[in-house]
Structures are given as structure tokens and as C-alpha cells.
Amino acid sequence: MRVSTASLAAVCLPVALALPQHSHTYDQPSDQGSDLSSTRSPWSRENNNNNNDENHENYKFQGNKYANANNGNNSAAQQIAAQRAAAVKDAFQTAWSGYYQYAFPNDELLPVNNSFSNSRNGWGASAIDALTTATVMQIPAIVNEILAYVPNIDFSKSYQNEPVSLFETTIRYMGGLLAGYDLLKGPLNNLPNNTANVDACLTQAKTLADHLSFAFNSPSGIPHNNLFFNDNSFDNSTSNGLATIGTLVLEWTRLSDLTGDPSYASLTQRAENYLLNPQPATSEPFPGLVGTNVNISNGMFTDAEGGWSGGDDSFYEYLLKMYVYDSSRFGHYLDRWILAADSTIAHLTSHPSSRPDLT
Numbered sequence: 001m002r003v004s005t006a007s008l009a010a011v012c013l014p015v016a017l018a019l020p021q022h023s024h025t026y027d028q029p030s031d032q033g034s035d036l037s038s039t040r041s042p043w044s045r046e047n048n049n050n051n052n053d054e055n056h057e058n059y060k061f062q063g064n065k066y067a068n069a070n071n072g073n074n075s076a077a078q079q080i081a082a083q084r085a086a087a088v089k090d091a092f093q094t095a096w097s098g099y100y101q102y103a104f105p106n107d108e109l110l111p112v113n114n115s116f117s118n119s120r121n122g123w124g125a126s127a128i129d130a131l132t133t134a135t136v137m138q139i140p141a142i143v144n145e146i147l148a149y150v151p152n153i154d155f156s157k158s159y160q161n162e163p164v165s166l167f168e169t170t171i172r173y174m175g176g177l178l179a180g181y182d183l184l185k186g187p188l189n190n191l192p193n194n195t196a197n198v199d200a201c202l203t204q205a206k207t208l209a210d211h212l213s214f215a216f217n218s219p220s221g222i223p224h225n226n227l228f229f230n231d232n233s234f235d236n237s238t239s240n241g242l243a244t245i246g247t248l249v250l251e252w253t254r255l256s257d258l259t260g261d262p263s264y265a266s267l268t269q270r271a272e273n274y275l276l277n278p279q280p281a282t283s284e285p286f287p288g289l290v291g292t293n294v295n296i297s298n299g300m301f302t303d304a305e306g307g308w309s310g311g312d313d314s315f316y317e318y319l320l321k322m323y324v325y326d327s328s329r330f331g332h333y334l335d336r337w338i339l340a341a342d343s344t345i346a347h348l349t350s351h352p353s354s355r356p357d358l359t
């Protein structure tokens with residue numbers, strides 16, 4: 001099982017942050033660099049003439065200091081921040097041009113020989129990943145190149161009939177399309193040159209979900225993760241993992257909220273309920289901290305080992321994100337996250353080398 005936290009950060013975060021569910025009005029994006037206090041990490045290194053970066057004791061919380069920073073003259077700091085932002089944007093544009101020229105609409109560029117490959121079912125993974133990046137960077141040319149492609153994706157078949165990962169496809173393709181849709185309908189609706197292509201982000205996300213939904217056809221409702229689109233079959237796994245089951249609910253719930261069709265949320269929330277109410281009791285050795293593998297037939301955990309690393313991590317991440325998304329519907333998700341966090345603080349058995357105080 002491959003659990004890609006990098007993809008989670010890139011794709012899923014915009015969904016959660018951009019979209020409090022009941023927010024129907026959007027603030028305009030603020031001017032670049034106009035509010036340093038909101039873009040700068042509140043954690044800052046104290047200058048004590050000790051240049052040992054390993055020594056994290058030197059980092060102190062500076063939130064109050066930066067909250068008041070705009071009262072002084074910070075234009076030099078703003079200039080540096082703007083230069084850095086421009087360099088990041090430049091690097092993105094270079095990477096996009098290479099991909100667009102040599103690989104689009106395949107999944108990825110092989111930059112050494114300007115060839116390409118399709119590791120994510122051939123639906124243009126790099127393009128869909130880049131949609132929200134180009135959007136938050138406010139590069140209309142790239143946004144519109146990607147939007148023009150969205151209606152042409154054929155989600156009914158997978159490149160060379162390779163297995164489709166429910167998890168990866170949800171966080172990358174569905175998450176990217178829904179986050180793009182929300183941003184381009186909302187705060188960045190000045191970027192698209194064709195609103196039909198923005199609407200296609202939602203209809204394609206729905207089409208994709210309709211092709212994926214058979215994954216949940218199991219006695220328990222725990223989904224299979226590895227799917228074959230030619231005959232709607234699964235691989236032979238009898239269990240699925242904590243992260244692969246528990247990293248669907250945000251995208252599928254958002255899809256239901258946008259389409260008015262509750263079935264997508266129901267499928268993923270039914271599966272999630274086995275994770276929120278783990279059985280047998282021994283699979284929750286510390287309150288909130290659960291095992292890793294779940295029996296697809298009956299929804300029971302088959303072990304009691306886990307943690308916050310790959311294979312488990314994004315289950316916990318989504319507990320918090322669901323609460324951020326809609327605190328009234330998903331308060332019990334926050335309760336589970338707090339239990340897990342408190343247990344972790346109380347029972348942590350390993351620590352970073354620089355922080356022995358944590359255990």
C-alpha cells in the first residue's frame with residue numbers, strides 16, 4: 001500500500017481550508033505581501049549566537065510579536081517575501097511548461113529524456129494536481145490550459161487497465177477537481193475564461209465518483225482499495241488500511257454537498273464509522289489510537305498496531321479537517337482527534353533526537 005502524504009498536502013489542504021461548508025460569500029484575495037503577519041510562521045528562531053539548527057530549544061513562539069508587525073516599517077521584509085514568492089512561482093511555471101510541452105496530458109513528465117509515463121491511470125495527474133497550484137498562484141494562462149482539458153478526461157477507463165486506487169484517485173483527482181471548482185467559483189473566479197469548464201470540474205468529479213462507487217460493494221461497506229474498471233472487480237485483498245479507508249470522507253462529503261446527492265457522503269461516512277467506533281475493543285489500545293488493518297467483510301480491525309506515520313496518518317488528519325469543514329456536523333470527529341492527540345502526548349515512546357523531553 002502506498003500512502004502519499006505529499007499528495008495530501010498538495011491536494012487536500014485547499015479543500016479544507018478554502019471551504020467552510022456554510023460559507024457562501026468569499027473574501028477577495030489580499031494583495032501580495034500586504035499582510036506579513038498572516039503569511040509568516042509564528043515560530044521564529046531567537047538570535048542567541050548559537051547557529052546549531054538542531055537545537056530546537058531556540059525556537060520560541062513569536063505570534064504576538066508578528067501580530068503587531070504591521071505597526072512598524074516592514075517593507076524590507078515584505079520585499080524579501082515577495083521575491084521569494086516570485087521565485088517559487090517561476091519554478092512552477094518552468095515545471096509546467098516542460099510538462100505541457102512534452103508530457104501533457106499524460107500523468108507525468110520524465111524530464112531527463114523529455115518522455116512521459118502514466119503511473120496514475122492516465123488521466124493527467126500532473127495537470128489536475130497543478131490546477132489548484134496555478135489557481136492560488138493566480139496564473140490565468142495555466143489555469144485555462146488545464147480547465148480546457150478537464151471536460152476531455154475519460155474516467156471510464158484506466159490506462160492499460162491498471163488498477164485504480166480509490167484512495168489516490170480520491171485525494172488527487174477528486175480532491176483537485178473539487179478544490180479547483182470551489183476556488184474558481186469563489187475567491188478566484190476572475191481567472192477562468194470559460195465558466196463551462198469550471199462547471200466541468202464538478203461534473204467530472206461526480207462522474208469519477210460514479211465510476212469508483214462499486215468499491216463500497218462489500219458486506220460491511222468497508223471499501224476495496226484496488227479497483228479494475230474494465231469489469232468492476234477488485235484485487236484479492238481481504239482487508240483495507242486505516243488511511244486508505246479514512247482519507248475519503250472529506251472529498252466525498254464535499255461532492256454530496258455540492259451536488260445535493262447524499263449518496264457519496266453516505267458511502268464514505270458508513271465506512272468511516274467503523275474507524276470512529278473501532279471493534280474489537282482491543283484494537284484501540286489507547287483512547288483514540290487504533291490499529292491499521294480492517295477486515296473488508298465485517299469492518300473489524302485485524303490488529304492493534306498503528307501510529308501517525310504512512311498508512312495511518314491521514315486518517316487522523318481527516319478527523320480534524322472534517323471538523324474544520326463543518327463543526328456542527330462533525331464535532332464527534334474532533335472528539336476522536338483530541339482523544340488520539342492526548343493519548344499520543346501521554347504515551348509517546350520515541351522522540352526526535354533533539355527533543356528528549358517529549359517522552
Ligand SMILES: *[C@@H]1O[C@H](CO)[C@@H](O)[C@H](O)[C@H]1NC(C)=O
Nearest residue numbers: 072073074075076077078079
Ligand atoms: C521602510 O524600509 C524601507 C526599506 O528598508 C526604506 O527604504 C523606507 O525608507 C522605510 N520607510 C520609512 C517610512 O521609514
Ligand SMILES: *[C@@H]1O[C@H](CO)[C@@H](O)[C@H](O)[C@H]1NC(C)=O
Nearest residue numbers: 110111112113114115116117
Ligand atoms: C526515458 O527515460 C526513462 C527512464 O527515466 C525510460 O524508462 C524511458 O524508456 C526513456 N524513454 C525514451 C523514449 O527514451
Ligand SMILES: *[C@@H]1O[C@H](CO)[C@@H](O)[C@H](O)[C@H]1NC(C)=O
Nearest residue numbers: 140141142144145148193194
Ligand atoms: C482560454 O484559454 C485557453 C488556454 O490558454 C485558450 O486556448 C483559449 O483560446 C482561451 N479562450 C478564450 C475565449 O479566451
Ligand SMILES: *[C@@H]1O[C@H](CO)[C@@H](O)[C@H](O)[C@H]1NC(C)=O
Nearest residue numbers: 163226228233234235236237
Ligand atoms: C485473485 O485470485 C484468483 C484466484 O486465485 C486469481 O485467479 C486472480 O487472478 C486474482 N486476482 C488478482 C487481481 O490478483
Ligand SMILES: *[C@@H]1O[C@H](CO)[C@@H](O)[C@H](O)[C@H]1NC(C)=O
Nearest residue numbers: 238239295296297298299302
Ligand atoms: C474477516 O471476516 C470474515 C467474516 O467475518 C472472516 O471469515 C475472516 O476470517 C476475517 N478475516 C480476518 C483476516 O480476520
